[in-house]
Amino acid sequence: MIADDQDTRTHAGRRRLQLATRHTSFPEDARITFVPGDYTDTLAALPADGWDLAISLYAGPVSEHATRCLRPGGRLLVNNSHADAGLAALDPAYRLTAALHSDHNRYRLVAHHLDRYLRPERPPHPTREELLASGRGIAYTHPATAYLFRYRPTG
Numbered sequence: 001m002i003a004d005d006q007d008t009r010t011h012a013g014r015r016r017l018q019l020a021t022r023h024t025s026f027p028e029d030a031r032i033t034f035v036p037g038d039y040t041d042t043l044a045a046l047p048a049d050g051w052d053l054a055i056s057l058y059a060g061p062v063s064e065h066a067t068r069c070l071r072p073g074g075r076l077l078v079n080n081s082h083a084d085a086g087l088a089a090l091d092p093a094y095r096l097t098a099a100l101h102s103d104h105n106r107y108r109l110v111a112h113h114l115d116r117y118l119r120p121e122r123p124p125h126p127t128r129e130e131l132l133a134s135g136r137g138i139a140y141t142h143p144a145t146a147y148l149f150r151y152r153p154t155g
Helices: 014-021 063-069 081-090 128-134
Strands: 002-004 033-035 051-056 070-078 094-103 106-110 146-151
Touching (some): 051 063, 063 081, 070 081, 070 094, 081 094, 081 146
Parallel strands (some): 002 033, 002 051
Antiparallel strands (some): 094 106, 094 146
16 A cells, blocks of 8 residues: 655654554555655656555545556545546546545445435536646535545556
8 A cells, every 4th residue: 555645744654554454454464655755756656556555635636647556456545636536537447436424533434326426516527637727626516525446447
């Protein structure tokens, strides 16, 4: 599992690793690495198909750059900041598998009725080019704190 972020406060420490793995079991010890830097450069230099999970929360439109690093069947967790959720929704290689909701520091993962998510308040959904040009997420009719996508390469 690797996350990319320019914020050096995200570097993994013992406590963060414990929090990240508390409710999850892995066939082997989880390796969590935080990669600080500009994702347009740092992700391009990393090996392809090596991640099970990429996280982009307030980091910019990371999804397109992280795609080459995800294994088939890997997951992408993004929020709507910087249009990352919208970009992933437009990519046929990604399928929404859950929506994460937060209420007073309590989190709930919803994996049903996913067709109600990622619908713009003012259709049609912006194109990839429009999202990248604006650099902002759009308003959705049923927003979530974050969105979990499964990566299935096409072709």
